[in-house]
Amino acid sequence: MSHYPKFAGRFAVLLQELNGxxxxxxxxxxxxxxxxxxxxxxxxxxxxxxxxxxxVSPDRVPRRIKFLVGDTPFFQRDEVQHADRIALYTDCADHGRAGDRLRELYPDPWGCFDHHLSNAGFARFNFVDTASAATAEVLAGIFLDAGLPLDRTTAQALYTGIMTDTGQFRFPSTSSRVFGLSAELMAHGADPALAGQELYERESLGKLKLLQSYIGSLRLEGAGRICIGVLPNGIFEQVGATVEDTEGLVDYARSIDGVEIGVLIEERADVIKASLRGKHSSLRMDTVAALFNGGGHANAAGLNCQATLAEFYPKLLAALKQRLADVDGAKK
Ligand SMILES: [Mn+2]
Structure with a gap:
């Protein structure tokens, strides 16, 4: 059975063009x-x-997901010579998602594999399927359709990408194709227990203290339909956590009964970062984030904003309340 018939021909051409x-x-x-x-x-x-x-990654690979790399040649941006190489982007909604420096180094990307709603197709060959739960799902489907060999490390990497982007097979994007591909990846050697062990059974104490700080800061807004928590500037040093440890925190805000939108705001010295999570895709968190130059998915989006917390908080809250009112209005 073919998973992504619309991509098969184009992918074969790309492979040919990349030869040599x-x-x-x-x-x-x-x-x-x-x-x-x-x-x-x-x-x-x-x-x-x-x-x-x-x-090549613009940032360090987080400790928890390092196990995926294995013997793959994997580098940080400034560790390698970039001249005369061709860029393929994965999981990037736009050319700038990997940072300005990589965009300068690779002004003409050849390929883009992604599933973000806001991806307009910035490469010569675009493989963007917004109905897919994960970029790893798109790639797994394309590779299996093409009959390409998947070794154990490749299968584990794809399986783990699918597992994490579906929230361990819980989010609305979890389709029968997700399970079908996951089963095929297991047949190629992917080990779900290994992914679970590496990702969820190796937390640091600092991460839990960061969670404690975040949960302590949670506030219900918008008649209990919005929940916002703030990580103050300096908290990472204070509790012995890293920025990577913010992963998953916002899900606690969203998980509260009655809350439809969970928010994590990180206050930094010079910038505010925010993650927005909606309980349903009609809330279109990506377009709320876009009001602040951010983007992402309908259920999960993020943004960076040059502002103080005192300036940003009321603006974001107003935008979120407006979105809830608009969605309420559309239902009537
Ligand atoms: Mn993704």
Whole structure:
């Protein structure tokens, strides 16, 4: 059975065009399991086809997802020479998601594999399916459709990308295709227990203290339909956590009964960062984030904003209340 018939022909052409060239597989800033898993898998499959490929990340690979890399050639941005390489982007909604420096180094991306709603297709070859739960799902489908060899490390990387972006197979994006592909990846050696162990049974004390701080800050707004928590400037040093440890915190705000939108605000010295999570896709968190130059998915979006917390908080809250009112109005 073909998973992504619409991509098969174009992918075959891309593979042919890449023959004899050197490729850099690029992921986004603050990489997650889907980003790293997709980069690793795409890079390994290209290498299996005799193509010279490396992965490059603008940021450090988070400790919890390092196990995905294995013997894949994986580098941070400034560790390698970029001249004469061709860029393929994974899990990036736009050209800038990997940062300005990589955009300067690779002004003409050849390929883009993604599932973000806001992705308008910024490469020569675009493989964007917004109905997919994960970029790893898109890649797994394309690779299996093409009959390409998937080794154990590749299968594990793709499986883990799918598992993390579906919230462990809980989010609305969890389709029968997700389960079908996951089963195929297991047949290629992916181990769900290994992914669970590495991702969820190896927390640091600092991470739990960060969670404690975040939960202590939670406030219900908008008649209990919005829940906002703030991590104050300096908290990471104070509790012995890293910025990577913010992963998943916002889900606690959203998890409260009656809350439809969960928010995590990080106060930094010079910038405010915010993560928005909606309980249903009609809330379109990506377009709320876009009001502050951010973006993402309908259920999960993020933004960076040059403002103080005192300036930003009421503006964001007003935008979220407006969104709830609009969604209420549309239902009537
Ligand atoms: Mn993703």
């Amino acid at each position: 060239r050197s490729v850099t597989v690029i992921g986004h800033q603050r990489p997650d399991g889907d980003c790293i898993g997709s980069q690793v898998a795409l890079c390994r499959v290209l290498i299996s086809q005799g193509i010279d490929a490396i992965c």
